[in-house]
Amino acid sequence: MSNILEISNLTKHFGGLTAVSSLDLHIAQGEILALIGPNGAGKSTVFNLVAGVYAPSEGTIRFKDREIHGQKPWDLCRMGLARTFQIVKPFAGKTVLYNVMVGAFLHTGSTHKAREKAEEVLATLALDHLRDNPAGNLTIADRKRLEIAKALATNPDLLLLDEVMAGLRPTEVDDMIAIIKGLRDRGVTVFVIEHIMRAVMALSDRVVVIQFGQKIAEGAPQDVTQDENVIKAYLGGEYGAA
Amino acid sequence: MTAVIQAALNGIMMGAMYGLTALGLTLIFGVMKVVNFAHGSLLMVGMFSAYWLIRLTGIHPYLALCIVPPILFVFGYYLQDVVIKPVFKAERQVREPLTVIIVTTGVWYVLDNLALMLFGAEYRTVRTAISNKSFALGEFIISVPKFSGFVAAMLTAAGLALFMRKTKTGMALRATSLDREAANLMGIDQYRVYNIAFGLGTAIAGIAGCVLIPFYYVYPSVGVVFDIRAFIIVVLGGLGSIPGALLGGLVIGLIESVFSQFMASTWTEAIIYAIFLVILFVKPSGFFGHKQDW
């Protein structure tokens, strides 16, 4: 199994609106793939389809060679697919450690083991100095890290990161890039949605560009950003000739 | 066979009045996205208001219809403003405003026990100008108070629908029910809208009260029975849907009336609950409800 995620002909209609149309996409194990596109292109819908929030109208999604469309998010998590949310959802009334332990409980019934695992994850993400702080009191950058920590504690094979860079300052973006690269080194395949091009260029092995729910380009970051169609999509027709 | 049709006619009229009580509940939910647990008690307040008004002044129930609902509108408006709004504001961020539910339950408790304290537990009834009147429709007998109730229910539902569609306030209510933040940005004061919605819902409970008093007993916990009925109807018809509330009411009224021709009323109750359970399992959004509303 070299492709951990395979999407074929994925289509999603919301009433009269087609949010995703005949999308083909694959991610090899150990890759970092970025999904980019102008606002409203359908990127979050793709994530939600993969993560089990929506069921596809047409097409198939295969995760680790198993068809997964229609499965519930909690079953997918148990299979090794974790995600973060664009608008972070910490358990604000609880401590940072509690938050990550919730994720860590996935593979154990013992509170002790869950705590150990959570502390290990917090150390990886340099959050352990905040372990007893209420999650609601964290800065936005720390909240984004916490979001990743929670998902990481479930020992995923594939991690979906939804615009984790949004709202971060440049130094924070650099830190986050290092963290995500570190995830890959730990054996996690990463699928990101990102708007911040610097991060996309620095992180991804491959980039897929979608617009109006359809794929318009795919390839290495440098190639994709020079692609005529991509430039047109982001900047409008006049900039197409390059 | 005649008996069954007579029962069906009674059931339709009673059902319309059940629908009327459900109307206020569905309106408040539709606009505020909150289930008002105090609704039955507001109906009880309406019934007692009508009772005392008629008992003390002897006026015709149709006249009471002009007096009681406006009073109840004001009562509901300020109840929402003083007691419920602060909790709403505090729970703005929360996905499920549970404390609002608790507070409305508290209001229910206080109102019912206040009535118990002031009026005692006995069942009361009052003779009105129309109480024993009836007219003939072919071979069937139609009781006047029930028929008036039926008409009042239909008129109220139609009036409410028109209000929501044609008037500025009505459109403000609908806008808030669809997206409260967008409505806020358009200059609609969401809390004033809530006050109005609650006041309206209470006023409708007042109409129901006036309409029921000529032939129904009133006692402090009368609201509970109607509240549960109203909730079943609202689930059946779809939370937030005006035609759904009426239709649901008619269905329940019919079932209740027709089935009690063939079996004891306990089993009719059981059947209604069984249907309720089935709906919950199979199609919880009811006839006209939207899937995402719940």
Add this chain to the structure above:
Amino acid sequence: MSRKQLDHTLLALAALVAFGLPLVVTSPTYLQILILLFFYAYLTTAWNLVGGFAGVLPLGHAVFVGIGAYTSSILTLQYGVSPWIGMLVGGLIAALVGVVIGLPTFRMRGAYFCLCTIAFAEGIRVMIENIDALGPLRINGPRGLLIPLKDASFWHYQFMSKEPYYYIILTLLILVLALTWFISRSKIGYYLAAGGEEPEAAAALGINVANCKLLSMALSCFLTALAGTFYAQLMLYFYPKGLMGLDLSFEIAFIALIGGRGAIAGPVIGALVLRPLNEFTRIYLSDMLPGLHLVIFGLILILVMLYKPQGLTAPLAALYDRLARKITVPGDAR
């Protein structure tokens, strides 16, 4: 001493006092008052497993008290089964009914669950009030069931004096508190808390929130039914309106809410404060205005929800915390 030592010492002291009380308080009247106090504390703590931990509001829980009482009593009266066994059967039936109510409603808005608990509680109560017999089972409608005196023995769950009842309910209370404490620290407790606060985030972390809620509902209903059997054996008489009515359901919920529904000790503290208050106002004010004490109770609920929605235990716990810090040595602070 350290904070942990202080907490443990105080707990041990409280247990000692509770167990030793019947040696000092010998009047059956006062013992009865204490028994009922613990009875309510037990019911509100069992309620808290759903109302506090699962984050939904069951408002018809008294129906499970009734199911427990009716099941064990019918089995005793008509089939000679020991009430202890009947108690377990009642618990299982209650758990089943709770799951049936929860299955469709836990996937929906919290309000649906609330109203369904009320609807089904009243529905079942009204049906029981209107049925004299269900096949071979004698239910007796609104008149309720009377349990005749047998020879007092543990097996028959009947005793000549109040002390055994006192110890039974005290033991049950301690068990349910321990269970609550244990759950709050376990996987299911974490999952319930997460699911209650952010259901989407919880689902993305592998939590089937509805199933977790069902589990806590089943447990809560089971435990509540056990108290029903206890009540039946204590009073030897009960009837639907008194034991399964909304009055009891609301009282249980309100006490837990005023006390503090997320906390472990919240419901107990609520019961210890509110039950005496309710009884007191009922005795002294009911002559003038029957029902006034209930109005006051409702107003207290509204006021607490407006100003301290977490309940009264939170400020009390903060106070205890401040005092404890003054007299303990920091170190093993957690």
